[in-house]
Amino acid sequence: MRNVRKIALLEAPLSFRLSRRGLVLGASATATLAACNAGGGQDNFVNVYTARHYDADRALYAGFQEATGVEVRALTGSAEQLLERLRAEGDQTEADVFVSADAGNLWRVKDAGLFQNVTTATLQENVPEHLRDAEGAYWGFTKRARIIVYRKDAVRPEEVASMDSLGLPRFRGQIVMRSSSNTYQLSTLAARIERLGAENARAWAAAVRANFARDPQGSDSDQIKAVAAGEAQASVCNHYYYFRMMRSEDPADREVIEKVGFVFPDQAGAGTHVNISGGGVTANAKRRDRAVQFLEYLVSDEAQTMLAPLNTEFPIRSEIAPAPDLAAAGPFKEENIPLDALGRHQAEAARIFEEVGWS
Amino acid sequence: MSSVKVANVHRIYGKARVLDDVSFTAPEGQVVALLGPSGSGKSTILRLIAGLEPLDGGEIYLGGELVSGGGASTPTEERRIGMVFQDYSLFPHLTAGANVAFGLAKLGRAERDETALNWLDRVGLKHRANAYPHELSGGEQQRVALARALAPRPRAILLDEPFSGLDAVLRAELRDATLATLAEAGTTTLFVTHDAEDALQAADRIVILRAGRVLQEGTPREAYDTPASLDAAAALGPVNVFGGSVANGAVTTPFGPVNASHLPDASSAKVAVRAEALTLTPGNDARVVAVRPHGAHDLVRIEAQGVTWRALTPPHASLGETVSVAIQSAGAFAFSA
C-alpha cells in the first residue's frame, strides 16, 4: 500500500541510475549462492537439525567425518522452529537426526511422531537410563545442572541450599528469574511436578514469583549478571553458563563471577535437577544407518573426551572426566526421574507459570 | 491520412453525461477545432478518438474504418492516431530526438534517427535534438511533442489545448508555426481549445461544444455569421444579449432595432449582438461609462435606458461622452426565446 512505504520518502528525485556493474555484481552473488548449495556433489553425509549452536559441535562433526568418512551437514535453529520445519516436511524431510539442548523439546518431537525408536548396545551401555528416552526415541550425550547462584556478600551458601529456599520470605524482592518461555525453566518445574505434584509445584512457583525483584527477562547469563550487579541476591541458571563466564576472555565477565557463588541445590534432598542435550533419529530419516552411527559416535569415548574440555557441559557418561574446573566443583547428587517427565509435564508447567504470573 | 467521423457518441462518468449524442466529421486533411468551455467534454472526445477511453454509445470511424463502437475497439496503439497532450507528456528520460524517434520503432535505426531529426528540423529544433525535456522551454516542448506525434505519419492528429500553456505573444507565433507544419504534413487535425480566436484563426471547421452537446458545426465563416443559437453566437466572441418581443419583424433594443423577420410577430425573442457589430459615432443615444484598450481596439461600455452593452470599436470614444449607436446586421441575431 502506498502508506507502507519505506521511503515514500523517495519522492525527491534520485540522480543515480542502475549501473550495469551493479547488475553483474548481483548476478555473480546469485551464482555464488547456487554454488554454496550444490552440496559438493558427494552424498556420503548425514543431515542434522540441531538447536545446539556450539562451536564445540563442529569439532564433533569433524571428528565423526574423520572416524567414519561421513560428512555432517547441520542446520541450526531454535528447537521449536526446527520441529515445525520437520513437521511440515513430513515424509519428505532431509533431516536424519534431530538434536536439542533440552529434553522437553525432544519429547515434543517424539510426541509429534517424528522420531523413530532406536536401540543399540552401544547406546544402551553408554547412556544412563535416566538420561535417555525409555523407548529409545532420544538419547542424551551431555548433561547440565540447574544451579542456584547467589551474591557472595549478601547470601551464605547454606541459605540457598535448596530450590525451596528461593521462595522463603528471606528473599522477598531479592530473586531474579528467566522467563518461563524458556525451555529450561519449563523443564525444571516439570521435574518438580513429577516428584512432588502439581500443587506443590504451583505453590513453589507462586512463592518464588512473590520474591521477584523484577519481571523475568534476559538470558541465564543475564541472571548471573543481575545478581552480581546487586539487582537481586539469588537466581537460577544452568551451570554451563556460570562456568563459561568464569572462563570468559572478557574481564568484565570474570569480575561478575568473583562476586557470585553457586550451589548444586537439593543435595540433602532429591538432588540437583539435570537436563540433557540429546538427539534422536527422525521418523523419516533417509540415512538411518548413518544417523544411528552419529548418535553412537556422540557417546563414544572419543566424542565424550573431546567435548569435555571444549565446553562446560558434563559428559553423559559419569566415568568420563569433565573439564578440570567442573571436576573441581565436585561430584553432586542428581535428581533421578524418568526423562520423559520433562516433556509430559511441560504443558502443565507452562500453565502453572501462566497462573502465578511468572511470564 | 484519413477522415475522422464521430457518430452519436455518448460518454457517461457515473451519473454525469459527459458527451450526449455528439456527431461531427473532420474531413480528410482538414483542421477542425473543438471549441468549448471547461467541462464541455471536448478533451474527452479526443481521448475517445484515440481509444484511451471506451464509448458508452455511438461509433467512431477513422477513414471509414470503424475503430470504436458496436462492440469493436481497436487498441490505441494500433489506431495510428497522433496526439499532443496538454502537458505535452514528453518522456522525461529521453532526449528530444529520442522522443520523436519513439514512435518510429518499425524503422531501422539509421532511418529512424534521420526521420526524427528531419521532423525536429521541420519544427525548427534540430539543434536541440540532444536536449532533455526539462532543458527545453515550454514552446520548445510543445514543438517537440508536435514533431513526435507527426513523425509516425498518423492517420489523424489530435491536439489537446495545444497553445494554452503559453504566453500571448508566443501563443500566436506558435499557433501559426504549428498550422504551417500541419498544413505541410497535410494530416487531418483535431484540436481542442477554449479560445475562440484560436479556433477562428486556425481551423478549417469549428465544432462548438457545450455541456456535452454539439451546438454547431461548420466553417469559421458559417459559425461566425450564422450562429445556430444564442450560445453558439456567444462561443465565438463577446455578445450583448437583450430580451424583448418581436414587433414588425424586429426586436427593438435600447441601442436600435435588430432584424427578426424569421420570427412571428409578438413572440418573445432574445437577440445577440456581437460587440464588434456596434459602431459608435458622436450623438446622443447612449453614454460611454467605461473605456478599456483591447488590442488595436477599445472595449467600450455604453449605457442607455439602464442597459449596458459592450462595444469593440476603434479607439475614438472617451469616457463620459454621449454617442450614437449603429448595429450592423451581419453581427446581430435574433432567436426565439
Added chain:
Amino acid sequence: MTLAATPARTRAPRLDGVTVAAALATLVCATPAIAVIALALISDGGAEFGGALIREGAMGTFGLVLAGGTGAIVFGATTAWLVTLCRFPGRGIFEWLLVVPLAAPSYILAYAYASMTWAGGAAVPVQGFGGAAFIYAIGLYPYVYLAARAAFASQSVCALEAARMLGASPLRVFWQVALPLARPGIAAGGALACMEIAADYGAAQHFGLSTLSTAVFRAWYAHGSPGLALQISAVLLVAAMVFLLVERGARGRAAYSGGSARWRPLPRYQLNAVAGALAAVFCGALIVFGALLPLMWLARLALLHANVQDIVQPFVNSLALSASGAAITLGLAAAIAVAARRATTPLGKSPLFAAGMGYAAPGAVIALGALSLFGLAREAGLVGGLGAALSLAALFWTYAARFASAGVGPIDAGLARLSTGLDASARTLGAGPWRRFAEIDLPIAAPSLAAAALILFVEILKELPATLILRPFNFDTLAVKAYSYASDERLLEAAAPSLLIFLAGIAPIIILARSIGRGRAGVTS
C-alpha cells in the same frame, strides 16, 4: 478542461502481460500472510491462555508503539526539519549521517545496549520498557526522518516564503505551515516505524516485555502450540491492517496539493550560534546513540574475541542471499507497483495493500505460514522435500511476502512521477504494454528501483527468523551466526557478526541517503 479534472478513466479491461504478472506477484507476496490468518481460523490453539496472552500482549504492544513511535516521530520530524530548512554547523553531513541507524536491527541495538548496561558502560541503564522504547525511537526514527525530509523538501517554497513575509518566526512556520504540510509524509514514516515496533520480537524479548510478538513465541515455545501462535499473529496482522487503513484514510484527507511545480533552492534559516550548536548536538546525539556508540561497543567486544575465520563464509552468504533476495523481491514489487499505478479501481489498487500485510507480522510467523503452506503442498503431492533448491525458494518466497511492501513503497513513489499522460502518449505512438513497461515505466522508475533494491538488500541482510528456519543445510548467514552465538549467550562471539551486519548495511544506506540529497539540487521535474 484539463485531464486532471477528468473523473475516473476506465480502460477497457484487457488482460495484458503486465497485469497477469502483477496478479501473480501479488499472489506470491500475499499468500503467506493470508495463510497465517486462514490457519489461525482453522487451527486448534488450545486457547486456554490465548485470551490472557492477547490482552496482555496487546497492552504491551500498544504501549511500546505509543512510546517508541512517538519518540521516532519526534526525533525524525525535528531532524528532518532542521537539515532541510535550517542552516547550522555540520548540516550537510548530518543530512545523510542521520540515516545510518537504519542499518542496525533492533535486536542488535538491544543486545549492544544491554551488554553495555551490564558492563556499567551506560550512564543510564537501558532496560525494561523504557529501554525498549529508547531502542525503538533511536533505531527507527530514520524511517520518519526520510519520509519527513522528502515531504519538507517537496513543500511549496511559496507557502513557506509567504509565511515568513507575514512575519512568522521560524518556530511558528514550523508548527503552523511546514509541519501540517509534511504531516502525510510524517504519518507514512511513523506508520512504518510503528509496524516495525509491533513486529519486533528480539528487542522486546530481550527486555522481558510482554507484547503480541512475544506472546506469539510464548504460545509457540512455552505452550508448545503453533496453532495459538498463529492465532495471536492473526490478531497482530489484522490490527496492523486496521491501523494502516486508518492511517491511510487520515492521510488521504490530508493530501495537500504540491504547490509550485518547479524546484527552487529552499530558503534555509540561518540559526544563531546557540541554536545552531543545539541543533548540531541534537543531531549528533541521535547518531552517537543510534549508531556510533553501539558500533564502538560491538567493535570493542569483537576485538576481545576475533573469530574472523568463522564469519567469512557467513558474510559471503549474507551478501549473496541479500542480493538475490532483493533482486527477486524487487521484481515482484515492481510488477505490483506498476499494475497498481495503472489501475483506477479499488480492486486494481488492492495489490498494494495485499503486499503490505506481511510487513506487520514477525518474520518467524510469516515463515511459519510459508512452511505450513509448503506442508499442505507436500501432502497434496505437489512438491517434494525441502532440499537446497526448494528451501531457498521457500526462503525467497518468505522474503518477498515480508518485504515486498518495503520495495513497493519507493517504486510507487517513483512511478508517481510518471504523469498518466506518458502512458497514453506511448500508446498513441504505437507502443504495446511490454514496450511501455520496458521503455517508459522502467527507466523512469529506475532511480526508485535502485533505492528499493538497496532497502531490500539491507532488510534481508538484517532478517533473522525466516532465514533461520528455511535456509538449506550448512548455510549460515551473519544474522544466523549472531543469533547462534547470542542464543548460546556467547555475547563476545556474537559481536563480530553483529558488527558486520551493521557495517554491511551502512554502505547501501549511505549511498541511498546521499543520492536522495544529490537528486534534489536544481533538478526540475
